[in-house]
Amino acid sequence: MTSAVKLCGECSFFQQLRSNVNNSLNSAATNMQRLFLPRRVRLKTIVLLAIAMTTVLYTVRIRLDSQLDYSMLEINDDKIDPLCNCTKILQQDREEMGRSKLIMITKSFQSETNITAEKYIEWTANCEKFKVFRKYLTFPLSPEEENFPLAYSIVIHHKIHNFERLLRAIYAPQNFYCIHVDKKAPPLFQEAVVGITSCFENVVISSRLETIVYGSWSRVQADINCMRDLYSMSSRWKYFINLCGQDFPIKTNLEVVRKLKSLRGKNSLETERMPARKQIRWTKQFKVVKGAIVKTDVNKKPPPINSPIFSGGAYILVRREFVQYVLENPVAHKLIEWSNDTYSPDEFLWATLQRQGDVPGSIPRSYRYDLTDVNSLSRLVKWQQYEGQESKGAMYPPCDGHHIRSVCVYGVGDLSWMLQQPQLFANKFDLDTDYFATYCLEKHLRHKALAALK
Numbered sequence: 175m176t177s178a179v180k181l182c183g184e185c186s187f188f189q190q191l192r193s194n195v196n197n198s199l200n201s202a203a204t205n206m207q208r209l210f211l212p213r214r215v216r217l218k219t220i221v222l223l224a225i226a227m228t229t230v231l232y233t234v235r236i237r238l239d240s241q242l243d244y245s246m247l248e249i250n251d252d253k254i255d256p257l258c259n260c261t262k263i264l265q266q267d268r269e270e271m272g273r274s275k276l277i278m279i280t281k282s283f284q285s286e287t288n289i290t291a292e293k294y295i296e297w298t299a300n301c302e303k304f305k306v307f308r309k310y311l312t313f314p315l316s317p318e319e320e321n322f323p324l325a326y327s328i329v330i331h332h333k334i335h336n337f338e339r340l341l342r343a344i345y346a347p348q349n350f351y352c353i354h355v356d357k358k359a360p361p362l363f364q365e366a367v368v369g370i371t372s373c374f375e376n377v378v379i380s381s382r383l384e385t386i387v388y389g390s391w392s393r394v395q396a397d398i399n400c401m402r403d404l405y406s407m408s409s410r411w412k413y414f415i416n417l418c419g420q421d422f423p424i425k426t427n428l429e430v431v432r433k434l435k436s437l438r439g440k441n442s443l444e445t446e447r448m449p450a451r452k453q454i455r456w457t458k459q460f461k462v463v464k465g466a467i468v469k470t471d472v473n474k475k476p477p478p479i480n481s482p483i484f485s486g487g488a489y490i491l492v493r494r495e496f497v498q499y500v501l502e503n504p505v506a507h508k509l510i511e512w513s514n515d516t517y518s519p520d521e522f523l524w525a526t527l528q529r530q531g532d533v534p535g536s537i538p539r540s541y542r543y544d545l546t547d548v549n550s551l552s553r554l555v556k557w558q559q560y561e562g563q564e565s566k567g568a569m570y571p572p573c574d575g576h577h578i579r580s581v582c583v584y585g586v587g588d589l590s591w592m593l594q595q596p597q598l599f600a601n602k603f604d605l606d607t608d609y610f611a612t613y614c615l616e617k618h619l620r621h622k623a624l625a626a627l628k
């Protein structure tokens with residue numbers, strides 16, 4: 175908070191200085207007009223004076239800008255920092271990690287750090303203050319990032335605090351964000367999302383909201399709704415990224431941009447041979463009954479494409495033209511329509527489109543081009559069944575948090591490992607599980623992003 179005040183103080187100092195210089199420039203021009211000089215000479219003098227003053231003003235401005243202290247944009251929470259040293263946590267310091275876990279289970283810590291929907295509604299009544307106080311970036315950090323805008327679709331249904339932290343971590347003014355809020359989310363939650371999005375021109379709530387049923391078509395429809403909104407919002411963005419409320423970036427925006435550029439126009443998503451046990455998902459018809467998806471005995475027609483169905487995940491990194499294909503291509507429309515009564519279409523639709531020859535950014539159909547989840551850049555996930563001792567063949571060290579549906583909800587002990595992985599985003603994070611995992615990660619990324627400015 176102190177640094178936020180400092181930020182504002184310095185801003186107004188610069189504004190004051192600039193307006194002082196401007197004022198003296200104006201009054202100088204007025205004085206010139208009063209001089210009894212021939213008209214032509216008067217004009218020439220004014221022009222010369224204006225050029226001189228502009229030069230002076232420009233130099234002053236450059237000098238002021240280079241003196242801007244970006245440290246006020248660091249994620250430094252005066253209440254949190256004395257409790258726990260994030261540098262030590264990222265270095266896997268056992269004592270510090272143990273200490274952080276003891277602090278987090280105290281009731282007082284939990285109530286101090288929890289930010290409720292009501293709080294967000296209150297704060298976002300004054301957007302300018304909210305943005306400064308929450309340290310949102312309000313300018314692109316580099317021309318490279320400015321020239322490579324990204325489009326995000328974020329699907330959420332609860333835990334407003336997690337969502338706002340995620341948005342802050344990935345927010346940049348040149349990017350575009352579409353938020354899909356589950357229709358069945360509590361009204362207070364929805365209101366808080368409206369409050370937060372209303373503070374940013376480039377963040378919108380999806381124009382069509384779905385009631386999301388786990389495993390059903392509605393999950394894909396939510397992303398398609400956001401694809402449509404983002405596609406019409408701007409023609410500038412280069413890649414589409416979809417996230418959920420419990421994801422968090424593990425790369426800075428600049429690193430994300432560079433990783434995407436290195437794909438050279440390809441998409442990055444899991445797409446591989448369909449295991450036989452999953453084929454039931456689209457050989458039988460499924461339907462939603464009372465908010466849950468159920469299998470029927472009705473056989474489905476074969477898919478309307480002449481390729482196999484591929485297996486993959488819900489999270490994708492795809493170029494703009496892929497999104498255009500999804501929205502406009504008749505083949506895509508047929509596949510989408512055919513998929514809408516299957517089980518978990520998010521886990522095969524994108525993967526199958528990625529293997530259609532005419533899809534922009536796709537890869538060849540041959541199974542030798544299969545891309546597994548660990549080789550795609552879109553999402554880092556720790557599955558319980560693959561955890562263990564790496565020296566004994568496990569894929570990754572054990573989860574330091576706990577599991578939800580066999581997926582690790584990260585703890586501070588996972589951070590060091592996570593930051594060495596190639597993916598751009600990781601799943602799952604939860605402030606209620608491990609506040610410091612999110613806090614230290616965000617602090618690290620913001621520091622890295624600001625350090626690149628120097």
Ligand SMILES: *[C@@H]1O[C@H](CO)[C@@H](O)[C@H](O)[C@H]1NC(C)=O
Nearest residue numbers: 255258259260261262263265
């Ligand atoms: C945090 O730990 C690092 C590494 O041990 C140390 O260099 C730094 O001074 C510590 N920071 C604070 C505020 O104690």
Ligand SMILES: *[C@@H]1O[C@H](CO)[C@@H](O)[C@H](O)[C@H]1NC(C)=O
Nearest residue numbers: 391392395510511512514515
């Ligand atoms: C699936 O597509 C069919 C044909 O367009 C449509 O009638 C039906 O409402 C769709 N179902 C869902 C769940 O979107």
Ligand SMILES: *[C@@H]1O[C@H](CO)[C@@H](O)[C@H](O)[C@H]1NC(C)=O
Nearest residue numbers: 284285288289290291605606
């Ligand atoms: C934070 O507040 C929300 C809403 O009041 C509540 O549901 C949640 O359990 C709280 N979390 C913690 C860690 O206290």
